[in-house]
Amino acid sequence: MTSLVTPAWWMAGGLRNVPGVLAAGEGRLAFVTDDGPVFVVPLAEVADVRWPWWWFGGGCVLTVEGTKYKITFVRPNGAEPVRPSLLEATHSLAVVLSLGAVPAHSVTGLFDVRDGRKAGKAWKEALPS
DSSP, X not given: OOOXXXXXXXXXXXXXXXXXXXXXXXXXXXXXXXXXXXEEEEGGGEEEEEXXXXXXXXXXXXXXXXXXXXXESSOOTTOOOOOHHHHHHHHHHHHHTTOOOOOOOOOTTTTOHHHHHHHHHHHHHHXXX
């Protein structure tokens, strides 16, 4: 699998949508927010990955260490944006965590549904089914 790093939002419940970065590479998956990593696990430990049809390919639900996470690649209405510095920091963190060197992704058009669906398509190929 090639390395992949994209902006994403963790739909943590209610109206709480946490901006962050989903990163994969070297057999590991991480979700990182401004407060630090939410999870960093071997990709083989990610289970029950589902792509709800009503998200039109722009998000998934996955289970990590027994906890379900709803991840969307399309910025939810009213959600804070993913800071460009978090994306840059995650690239550095990816190297430290041996996620592998990853190409930088432009944050231009980050909130475009089309871009979110494109990210979703890439993740659909990268995550276990």
